[in-house]
Amino acid sequence: xxxxxxxxxxxxxxVASTPKPGNVDRRHEYAxxxxxxxxxxxxxxxxxxxxxxxxxxxxxxxxxxxxxMAQQEGSNTQFGAILLLVPLVRxxxxxxxxxxxxxxxVRETTTADAAAFYRAFDYVDVAVAPPPEGETALDVxxxxxxxxxxxxxxxTLRDIMAISAAHDGVAxxxxxxxxxxxxxxxxxxxxxxxxxxxxxxxxLELLAEEPDTFVVIQHDAPTAREVVEQxxxxxxxxxxxxxxxxxxxxxxxxxxxxxxxxxAGLYIALERGEVQV
Amino acid sequence: xxxxxxxxxxxxxxVASTPKPGNVDRRHEYAxxxxxxxxxxxxxxxxxxxxxxxxxxxxxxxxxxxxxMAQQEGSNTQFGAILLLVPLVRxxxxxxxxxxxxxxxVRETTTADAAAFYRAFDYVDVAVAPPPEGETALDVxxxxxxxxxxxxxxxTLRDIMAISAAHDGVAxxxxxxxxxxxxxxxxxxxxxxxxxxxxxxxxLELLAEEPDTFVVIQHDAPTAREVVEQxxxxxxxxxxxxxxxxxxxxxxxxxxxxxxxxxAGLYIALERGEVQV
Numbered sequence: 001x002x003x004x005x006x007x008x009x010x011x012x013x014x015v016a017s018t019p020k021p022g023n024v025d026r027r028h029e030y031a032x033x034x035x036x037x038x039x040x041x042x043x044x045x046x047x048x049x050x051x052x053x054x055x056x057x058x059x060x061x062x063x064x065x066x067x068x069m070a071q072q073e074g075s076n077t078q079f080g081a082i083l084l085l086v087p088l089v090r091x092x093x094x095x096x097x098x099x100x101x102x103x104x105x106v107r108e109t110t111t112a113d114a115a116a117f118y119r120a121f122d123y124v125d126v127a128v129a130p131p132p133e134g135e136t137a138l139d140v141x142x143x144x145x146x147x148x149x150x151x152x153x154x155x156t157l158r159d160i161m162a163i164s165a166a167h168d169g170v171a172x173x174x175x176x177x178x179x180x181x182x183x184x185x186x187x188x189x190x191x192x193x194x195x196x197x198x199x200x201x202x203x204l205e206l207l208a209e210e211p212d213t214f215v216v217i218q219h220d221a222p223t224a225r226e227v228v229e230q231x232x233x234x235x236x237x238x239x240x241x242x243x244x245x246x247x248x249x250x251x252x253x254x255x256x257x258x259x260x261x262x263x264a265g266l267y268i269a270l271e272r273g274e275v276q277v
Numbered sequence: 278x279x280x281x282x283x284x285x286x287x288x289x290x291x292v293a294s295t296p297k298p299g300n301v302d303r304r305h306e307y308a309x310x311x312x313x314x315x316x317x318x319x320x321x322x323x324x325x326x327x328x329x330x331x332x333x334x335x336x337x338x339x340x341x342x343x344x345x346m347a348q349q350e351g352s353n354t355q356f357g358a359i360l361l362l363v364p365l366v367r368x369x370x371x372x373x374x375x376x377x378x379x380x381x382x383v384r385e386t387t388t389a390d391a392a393a394f395y396r397a398f399d400y401v402d403v404a405v406a407p408p409p410e411g412e413t414a415l416d417v418x419x420x421x422x423x424x425x426x427x428x429x430x431x432x433t434l435r436d437i438m439a440i441s442a443a444h445d446g447v448a449x450x451x452x453x454x455x456x457x458x459x460x461x462x463x464x465x466x467x468x469x470x471x472x473x474x475x476x477x478x479x480x481l482e483l484l485a486e487e488p489d490t491f492v493v494i495q496h497d498a499p500t501a502r503e504v505v506e507q508x509x510x511x512x513x514x515x516x517x518x519x520x521x522x523x524x525x526x527x528x529x530x531x532x533x534x535x536x537x538x539x540x541a542g543l544y545i546a547l548e549r550g551e552v553q554v
Contacts (some may be wrong), residue, residue: 001348005320012316013291018302026303026312028327035303036473039289040554043282071278071401072554164554196313277349 001270003092004050007085009277010267011042011078014259017199021207021231022215022248023259024077024120025200031247037074042063044068050106052089058109059116059157062086066120076124080170080260084181085267092144092271099177106162106174109157111150115211119144129167129217138163169213169257180206184265189274195266198275203262204241208233212255219253227255278549280369281327284362284376285543286554288319288355291536294476296518298484298508299492299525300475301354302360313350321345322359329366336379336393336434337388339363342413345464353401357537358449361458366453369548376454385449386434387429394434396421406444406494415440446490446534450541457483461542466551472543475552480539481518484508489532490552504532 001009015038018025029035048065052058057155065082091101121143131139137149138160150160164171173181191198208231211224226250234244248254269275278286292315295302306312325342329335342359368378398420408416414426415437427437441448450458461479468475486507488501504525511521525531546552 001317001321005323007346009317012320013313016313016316036290036293036471036554039293040278040286043289044278045288046282068282069299073278074554077313168529194311277351 002220003053003089003271004046005137006270007053007267008042008046008228010085010263010270011045011081012039013195013199013266013270013277014081014263015039015042015229017196017203018247020200020203020259020262021234021241021245022254023203023226026196028245028249030252033077037072040072040078041069041074041077044071045078045090048082049085049089053093055090057113057116058086058090058105061090061114062113063116063120063123067123069197070123072162076116078260078263079120079124080130080257081263083261084173084178084264088178088181088264088267088271097268098116099179099182103273105179106158106161109191111154111156114150114155114158114160118142118146118150118162122182124267127214127217129164132163135163135256138166167213167216169210170260172213173261178264180210180261180266182268185268185272185274188265188269195275195277199262199266200241202265203258204231204235206258206261207255208235212258214255214256214258223253227253247254278545279546280330280366281323283547284330284366284544286324287324287362287475287540287547288358288455289316290472290476290543290547290554291320291540292316294473294480296522297477297480297506297536298511298518298522298538299530299532300480302449303473304495305522305526307529310351310354314438315354317349318346318351318354321348322355326362326366329363330370331353332367332370334390334393335363335367335376335382338367339390340393340397340400341478344400347400351404355537355540356397356401357534359413360447361432361455361541362449364540365378365455365544365548369404374545374548376456376459380454382436386432388433389458391427391432391437394437395419395427395484400406404491404494406441406490409440412440416488418442423474444490444493446487449490449535450538457538458541460484462536462549464544465539465546466549472552472554476539476543477518479542480535481508481512482492483538484532484535485512489535491533492530492537499529504530 016026018027045065045068047068048061052061070077087105090105121140161171161174165175187202188198293303295304324345325338330471364382367382425502438448438451442452443545464479465475492501
């Protein structure tokens with residue numbers, strides 16, 4: 001397999017892993033966001049992932065992957081996962097996939113990468129937090145309209161991620177050496193049994209450790225903290241993962257950032273040859 | 278989406294469709310042939326499908342797709358489906374996807390295509406029927422070793438399919454204008470609800486109409502006829518599709534040719550824009 005093939009497979013394995021309470025997986029879906037939307041999202045993302053592997057600018061590769069992903073009727077399926085995969089793919093394409101080398105990719109991003117990142121928001125509705133006070137010109141929800149402001153200020157894509165890191169778990173990976181992604185990979189690699197089962201277990205562990213920032217954005221911080229407690233209780237055997245899944249799906253609570261971390265972890269473990277399908 | 282993207286999506290939608298009694302799908306698997314093997318098979322097949330779309334020889338494109346598909350530990354996942362997709366993809370790449378134009382692709386195949394087809398058997402164990410009396414030199418199970426005999430006789434890939442058409446449902450599509458594949462597409466297009474649900478329904482209908490040739494090869498003709506009767510009974514409401522699925526999985530009866538036809542039907546419906554994910 002090639003690097004973009006492994007990245008695409010990671011996206012597919014993530015959504016195949018079940019149960020991942022609150023998320024779409026092969027046994028759970030929402031009426032308007034179904035399993036097949038994620039399959040189509042992974043199909044469409046591949047060309048952008050191949051661009052990242054081939055050496056195209058990180059921002060352009062990301063924009064292309066999101067544009068491809070968005071060619072299905074379920075809207076945003078894997079925006080955050082792709083945002084994690086693109087720098088990891090780039091690091092893997094030029095040498096060993098390590099936190100140091102992934103961090104170096106992030107530090108090399110430019111203002112052009114930031115502009116492409118903003119344009120990616122034109123393809124799909126992504127739930128994000130409002131920008132900090134005084135940063136409304138750089139609100140990602142403006143999409144391509146914010147590009148002049150991005151260029152005028154000369155911010156890099158890493159700078160943009162640093163602004164969001166306080167409230168967005170994916171941005172925090174970008175500015176924090178992909179710590180939880182690599183941790184997820186280690187756990188998946190050291191697990192036993194079929195890979196989707198390992199990934200589902202790791203999803204629950206991550207969910208029990210930190211509030212999912214997507215839940216904070218879509219609902220609020222208390223809801224996200226409650227999900228942490230529920231995940232802990234599930235790991236302690238107070239309820240089954242399937243019951244938690246049914247409960248969260250019913251409430252529409254969708255810990256999507258934690259799923260993004262699992263996708264990144266799956267890719268790292270596949271790329272380093274620590275797991276094989 | 279591009280043509281190879283739609284072909285890859287068809288492979289993924291096929292295995293996502295559930296229940297398809299006896300086959301691996303997102304809710305059913307065998308211990309040594311699991312859902313994730315099919316995901317990886319679809320990932321690996323894409324490059325060969327892209328070759329078919331780009332105008333590479335049909336045989337080479339098929340060989341490449343099978344080589345890519347076989348890079349997972351579940352052995353043969355989608356050999357028959359890819360064999361149907363490659364000529365359909367080629368037809369779509371040069372004009373409308375119709376039975377006439379698919380048939381024209383088949384009729385243009387050469388001895389070099391036949392040789393590549395034989396080489397594809399070196400990548401994966403495929404259950405096939407023994408060749409007719411006097412045709413042992415052309416036994417596909419010989420793989421690349423049979424290529425000198427193929428070349429000496431100057432047979433085309435269509436000729437090879439004609440030899441197998443009597444006992445292989447995929448070969449019969451090649452020599453019969455892909456009749457059941459196009460029929461499956463029409464049924465999927467005219468169905469209602471999510472595409473995987475439509476595809477599962479069409480699978481059961483096809484299963485009730487003709488003995489699955491893969492079941493004949495792996496088991497015997499009476500077993501295949503019994504599956505037809507069971508599928509009819511299921512359509513008549515005598516039992517649920519889930520019960521039939523559990524029964525066939527337990528017996529290891531795997532109507533793989535019918536699943537191949539559904540994959541081809543999904544691709545045709547996607548390619549013609551009759552369904553959208």
